[in-house]
């Protein structure tokens with residue numbers, strides 16, 4: 001376990017921090033158990049260091065997990081297991097992910113720029129709990145779960161139950177998110193990823209839609225429609241899913257489901273769009289998705 005001290009801040013506000021590099025999950029868990037709320041987990045640093053540089057988060061005791069053996073993608077028994085420090089670049093380029101969870105591959109491909117995707121990790125994207133996190137929205141649509149480990153043991157939590165508020169999750173201060181567990185998309189699964197922003201590259205979403213459903217003939221099964229940047233947490237449009245479940249797609253049902261999703265959005269104006277605009281776009285995107293002609297081949 002490497003340990004060094006370093007200084008952070010300008011000369012008037014200089015703070016002393018400690019840096020630990022965990023070489024496995026056990027070491028990382030022990031450090032988090034020891035330092036608790038004083039610890040900052042550092043993965044790629046693309047969210048954390050922005051917070052630190054903007055003086056919104058003080059660096060205390062840094063626990064770096066980039067060499068803790070959490071960089072892997074495995075597939076078996078209908079499930080994809082992706083280690084928390086796997087970068088967006090590696091996920092997007094992985095043939096395993098492209099074949100088994102193309103929605104996730106497509107979503108992480110749209111994150112930031114190549115430099116951000118090279119550093120940013122899937123665990124950091126989820127643990128940071130931004131309502132606009134592209135990885136989180138796509139994982140929510142796929143019905144993913146996350147594995148959380150501490151010295152007290154491990155637990156697996158549905159992503160739906162993981163997010164609490166902007167920047168807040170059920171992660172305890174001594175817990176590490178070690179893995180995302182993603183059900184494999186079936187051959188009959190129809191899906192979409194749509195990120196609407198104010199420009200085409202390195203874009204923060206005004207709204208994003210991640211949706212997935214299985215079609216038995218024309219009957220909808222396992223419908224999951226997730227939206228990013230519309231609520232304090234990544235948002236699952238449950239009512240729309242319930243309306244569609246087990247029914248054949250008809251124009252009136254498509255209208256009803258899209259309207260139900262848009263009406264369920266919180267009345268919350270954001271930095272990049274008003275609630276009114278997001279509701280309109282939400283309805284349009286869902287109608288397009290359910291109209292089938294926009295499904296990827």
Ligand SMILES: Cc1cc2nc3c(=O)[nH]c(=O)nc-3n(C[C@H](O)[C@H](O)[C@H](O)COP(=O)(O)OP(=O)(O)OC[C@H]3O[C@@H](n4cnc5c(N)ncnc54)[C@H](O)[C@@H]3O)c2cc1C
Pocket residue numbers: 040041042043044045046047048049050065084085110111112113116119120121122123124125126127128132133134135171175176177178202203204205
């Ligand atoms: C210029 C720029 C553009 C961006 N564009 C996008 C974008 O288009 N879409 C998007 O979704 N995001 C975007 N981001 C945000 C960021 O790149 C991603 O959220 C990234 O996935 C964060 O991962 P990280 O490894 O860098 O996390 P870090 O910055 O290392 O950590 C983020 C937070 O999560 C905690 N944490 C990290 N890993 C774990 C873990 N395994 N267990 C427990 N806690 C953990 C850290 O303590 C910290 O609080 C952008 C950021 C920048 C700077």
